[in-house]
Amino acid sequence: MAYPTDRKYTKEHEWIQVNGNSGTVGITDYAQQSLGDIVFVETPKVGSELTAGKAFGTVESVKAVSDLYAPASGTVTEVNAELATSPENVNKDAHGSWMLKLSLKNPSELNSLLSAADYEKFVAEEAGH
Amino acid sequence: MKPTIRKATTQVNQNEGLIFEKSSAGKAAWKLPPLDVPEVDAAKLLGEAERKDLGNMPEVSEIEIIRHFTRLSTWNYAIDLGMYPLGSCTMKYNPRVNEAVARVEGIANGHPYQPEKISQGALYIIKTLSEQLIEITGMDAITLQPAAGAHGEMTGLLMVRAYHQSKGNARKKILIPDSAHGTNPATAAMVNYAVENLKSDSRGMVDIAALASQMNEDVAALMLTNPNTLGVFEQDIHKIADILHAKGGLLYMDGANMNALVGKVRPGDFGVDVMHLNLHKTFSTPHGGGGPGSGPVAIKKGLEPFLPTPVLTTKSDGTLAFDYNRPQSVGRVRAFYGNFGMFVRALAYIQANGPNGLRQTTEDAVLNANYIRKGLIGSYDLPYATPSMHEVVFSDKLQLKKGVRTMDIAKRLIDYGFHPYTTAFPLIVPGALMIEPTESESKEEMDLFIDAMKSIAEEVEEDPQTVLTAPHSTRVSRLDETAAARKPVLRWKPTS
Numbered sequence: 001m002a003y004p005t006d007r008k009y010t011k012e013h014e015w016i017q018v019n020g021n022s023g024t025v026g027i028t029d030y031a032q033q034s035l036g037d038i039v040f041v042e043t044p045k046v047g048s049e050l051t052a053g054k055a056f057g058t059v060e061s062v063k064a065v066s067d068l069y070a071p072a073s074g075t076v077t078e079v080n081a082e083l084a085t086s087p088e089n090v091n092k093d094a095h096g097s098w099m100l101k102l103s104l105k106n107p108s109e110l111n112s113l114l115s116a117a118d119y120e121k122f123v124a125e126e127a128g129h
Numbered sequence: 130m131k132p133t134i135r136k137a138t139t140q141v142n143q144n145e146g147l148i149f150e151k152s153s154a155g156k157a158a159w160k161l162p163p164l165d166v167p168e169v170d171a172a173k174l175l176g177e178a179e180r181k182d183l184g185n186m187p188e189v190s191e192i193e194i195i196r197h198f199t200r201l202s203t204w205n206y207a208i209d210l211g212m213y214p215l216g217s218c219t220m221k222y223n224p225r226v227n228e229a230v231a232r233v234e235g236i237a238n239g240h241p242y243q244p245e246k247i248s249q250g251a252l253y254i255i256k257t258l259s260e261q262l263i264e265i266t267g268m269d270a271i272t273l274q275p276a277a278g279a280h281g282e283m284t285g286l287l288m289v290r291a292y293h294q295s296k297g298n299a300r301k302k303i304l305i306p307d308s309a310h311g312t313n314p315a316t317a318a319m320v321n322y323a324v325e326n327l328k329s330d331s332r333g334m335v336d337i338a339a340l341a342s343q344m345n346e347d348v349a350a351l352m353l354t355n356p357n358t359l360g361v362f363e364q365d366i367h368k369i370a371d372i373l374h375a376k377g378g379l380l381y382m383d384g385a386n387m388n389a390l391v392g393k394v395r396p397g398d399f400g401v402d403v404m405h406l407n408l409h410k411t412f413s414t415p416h417g418g419g420g421p422g423s424g425p426v427a428i429k430k431g432l433e434p435f436l437p438t439p440v441l442t443t444k445s446d447g448t449l450a451f452d453y454n455r456p457q458s459v460g461r462v463r464a465f466y467g468n469f470g471m472f473v474r475a476l477a478y479i480q481a482n483g484p485n486g487l488r489q490t491t492e493d494a495v496l497n498a499n500y501i502r503k504g505l506i507g508s509y510d511l512p513y514a515t516p517s518m519h520e521v522v523f524s525d526k527l528q529l530k531k532g533v534r535t536m537d538i539a540k541r542l543i544d545y546g547f548h549p550y551t552t553a554f555p556l557i558v559p560g561a562l563m564i565e566p567t568e569s570e571s572k573e574e575m576d577l578f579i580d581a582m583k584s585i586a587e588e589v590e591e592d593p594q595t596v597l598t599a600p601h602s603t604r605v606s607r608l609d610e611t612a613a614a615r616k617p618v619l620r621w622k623p624t625s
C-alpha cells in the first residue's frame with residue numbers, strides 16, 4: 001500500500017491533511033485492514049475541542065471498539081455525516097474517507113508526526129511483530 | 130484431502146420458526162380456577178392507566194411451547210455436549226451437586242423479604258461463602274453483591290475512589306495494561322477515571338520500567354489481570370505492587386483468571402488491595418445463557434469502611450444480620466444481597482471439592498492448557514513462549530499465508546463438533562486463537578480437539594477454500610456478521 005505523501009501520520013494510525021489553518025482527519029488503510037469490517041464511527045460534535053494525542057471518538061468493527069486519537073489540537077469545524085449511515089466507506093477507501101475537519105490551534109504540533117515514508121516503515125515493523 | 134471428523138455427525142433436527150408465527154387467537158396453555166376473592170375493578174383503581182390491550186402476545190398450547198423450546202435446544206451447543214474452549218471465559222462444567230443443593234426447598238423458596246429471624250440459614254450460607262472466598266484469596270473482607278465481573282470491577286473502583294477521597298485526593302487515572310480485558314478500561318471510564326495504557330514487554334508481562342515511569346500521585350490504581358489474558362503469570366507481581374504502594378496507589382486484580390491460582394497462591398499475599406471474583410467462571414456456577422453471574426469483590430482492611438451496604442454482621446447474641454449503618458459506604462450496588470442462588474452453587478462447589486480438590490482443579494486446568502499447547506505447537510504459531518497457565522494463545526500467522534484467519538479456523542472447528550475458541554483476543558496478538566480447556570476436559574476429549582485443530586491446519590495447506598467457507602454442516606452457513614451489525618433487525622413484525 002502506498003501512503004499518500006500529501007499528509008502526516010500518527011503511530012495510532014490516523015492521518016491528517018493540512019490546508020492552511022485547517023486539518024482533515026481520518027484513519028489509515030493499515031488501520032481499516034487490521035480492524036476488519038467497520039460497523040460504526042463515533043465522531044465528536046462540531047465545536048468540540050480536541051487535544052493532540054487524546055482520544056476524540058471511537059471506531060467499532062466486528063472485532064473490537066478502538067479509540068481514535070487526535071493528531072493535532074484544535075476545534076472541530078465539520079464532521080463527515082455520511083459515515084453515520086455508511087461506515088463501510090472507511091473500509092472501501094480509508095484515505096478518501098475523512099472523519100472530521102478542525103481548525104488547528106498549534107500547527108507546529110504537526111512537526112512531530114510521521115511522514116508517509118516513516119509511517120510505512122513503522123507499519124512494516126508493527127506487522128512483523 | 131478428506132477430513133476425518135470423529136466427533137460430529139449428521140443428525141435430523143427439526144425446523145422451528147418464531148413462537149409469534151405459531152400463534153392463533155384463543156389458544157392457551159392455562160386455565161384458571163374460579164375466583165375465590167372479590168373481583169377488583171381495575172378501571173376504577175387505575176383509571177386511564179389500565180391496560181386492556183396486551184399487545185401482540187403469542188397464543189399457543191402447552192405442547193407447542195414445550196416443542197418450540199425443545200426443538201430450539203437441539204440446535205444448541207453446550208458444555209453438557211462437549212468441550213467449550215472459549216479462552217478467557219472459563220466455560221467449565223457446572224456440577225449437578227450444585228443444582229441439587231440449590232433446589233433444597235428451604236433454599237429455593239426463601240424470599241429476601243423474610244424477616245432476618247427466619248432467614249438465618251440463608252445468611253449462614255452468605256457468611257460461610259464469604260469466609261471461604263476470603264481464605265482462598267487471602268483478602269480481609271468481601272461483598273457478594275455485584276451481579277457479575279464488570280459490575281464487580283465497578284464496585285471495586287468505586288471503593289478505590291472512596292478510599293482516595295477519604296485521604297483528601299480522589300486522584301485522576303487508572304493504569305491498564307494493553308493485554309487487559311476490555312471491561313477494565315470501560316469500568317475506569319464509568320467511574321470517571323482517565324485510562325492510561327501500559328505496554329507489555331516481550332514476555333507478555335507488565336513492563337516494570339514503563340510502570341515505574343508512569344506511576345505518580347495522580348494514579349489511583351493499576352487494574353491487572355493475573356494470570357493475564359495471554360495466560361501468563363505476572364512474575365514481577367511483588368515489584369508491581371511495591372511500585373504502586375510507594376506512591377500511594379492501589380493494586381486492583383481482575384480475578385477472571387483465578388481458575389489458575391486457587392489453592393496455590395493468594396492475591397492477598399502478593400500485594401493485591403482490591404479484586405473481584407467470577408463465581409460463574411472459577412466457582413462453576415452457570416455461565417452464558419444469562420447465568421446469572423456473580424462477581425464478589427474482596428478487599429484489604431483499609432478499604433473496609435467503603436464496602437457496599439448492607440454488610441453481613443454477627444450480633445452479640447450470635448445471630449446474623451445485615452448492617453445498614455455504614456456512613457462511608459459507596460452505597461448499595463444491587464437489590465437485596467446479589468444473586469443468592471449462585472452463592473449456594475459456588476459454596477457447594479467449594480465444599481464438595483475441599484482444599485485438596487480445589488488445588489487439584491487448578492493443577493488440572495493448567496495441565497490441560499499445556500497439553501493443548503504441546504499438541505498444537507508446530508501447527509499454529511505461538512507468539513509468546515512464556516510458560517502458559519490455564520489458557521494458551523496461538524496466532525493465525527502460519528495460516529494467513531493462505532489467506533485464512535482465526536475466524537475462519539474457528540468456523541471450521543464447528544464442523545468438527547466443537548464450540549469455537551475465542552477469536553481475535555487479546556488484542557496484543559494479531560489474529561489470536563485463545564484456548565482454555567478448563568479442568569473439566571478429559572484427555573480423550575482434548576485429543577479429539579487437538580486432532581481437529583491439526584486437521585484444519587492441514588486443510589488450510591491443501592484446501593483453504595473449505596476452511597474459508599466453513600461451517601458446512603450447520604443449519605445455517607456462515608452468517609454475515611457485518612451486515613447484522615450495520616443493519617440490525619431487532620424485532621419481529623407481523624407480515625400482514
